[in-house]
Amino acid sequence: MNAMNLHRDYFEKFEYSEPNLGNLPYDLFYSNEYNYITLPEVQVLFALTDSSTSYTFSGLRKRTQLHQYKISKSLKRLQERDLIDKEQDGTYSLTAKGEEFSRKLIKELLKRKDISYPKYNNFQIQRVKLFAKRNLDQKYIKKKLYGRWFGDFRFLYAKEDEKSLKLCWEDTENWQIILENTIYNQLYIQFNLRDYEKTKIDNFTNWLSKELLTEVDIPSYSLNQKSEVYN
CATH class of the missing domain: 1.10.10.10 (Winged helix-like DNA-binding domain superfamily/Winged helix DNA-binding domain)
Structure with a gap:
């Protein structure tokens, strides 16, 4: 798909x-x-x-x-x-x-004064909402994807709190994909705007569909254009 x-x-x-x-x-x-x-x-x-x-x-x-x-x-x-x-x-x-x-x-x-300590790194990325044929909770996603590699992408880290689970992968060119699952069972992917390659995103969603045993897609109606600031 x-x-x-x-x-x-x-x-x-x-x-x-x-x-x-x-x-x-x-x-x-x-x-x-x-x-x-x-x-x-x-x-x-x-x-x-x-x-x-x-x-x-x-x-x-x-x-x-x-x-x-x-x-x-x-x-x-x-x-x-x-x-x-x-x-x-x-x-x-x-x-x-x-x-x-x-x-x-x-x-x-x-x-x-031995170090420089920038409080924040600021960069522009894209966030895309995914559509899955069935609800996927955090425990299931973590069990299926945690530590797994796909293609040239190695698993980098997991970040989990009361609001969401984030899993991050990175390839040899430092190109990152982050999968986020919220407490409302919403799925998102995040990726650096400057490094965007549609083929890699397509491959990632195809891999998700296979590993999560359900169809995962990026529907055309999923997001409206908007700007958000995360602090």
Whole structure:
């Protein structure tokens, strides 16, 4: 099944951004005060600063751009310090202790002016409402799609709260697709406007139809043109 005409919903998206560590020394926090934490470990902590987001191992590699060995070593040491947890599904997230420790690090770095810390990244993306032949709840979608790859797209992260579930995939060209399922069983996809390729969106909806065992399409009546600002 090919997706029908794509009706685009343009909006400015503002995303929280972790600090840019730049070229800070590897042993900047390697002292008793900070429990001898290394810079790669700090990078992993900052990647997980959003408490509602959990990353797979490959997602953390993509996000931090760290070598596999450094990621593995950092995750092990952070778990030993009870700063992160490994969930049953294989993803990693901050513990309460890890959240407090990360805030302490950020505050110290800002005080020393060692980092730049933009509060928001602002970019324009498209959001499209999907139509499915039957209701799809969050548990079902997560069970069927979580951690799965399609084509050149690797699973990057999951973000879940009381309002929605978001699953993100990214290809080798840093082109992202985000699938969102709301508490009202509404389905949306989000993708960067500047990187839009209709073939990739068609392939994604076809893949969803196959994996979710129901027809998923982009109906021509799904969205009216409008502009939204997300904060």
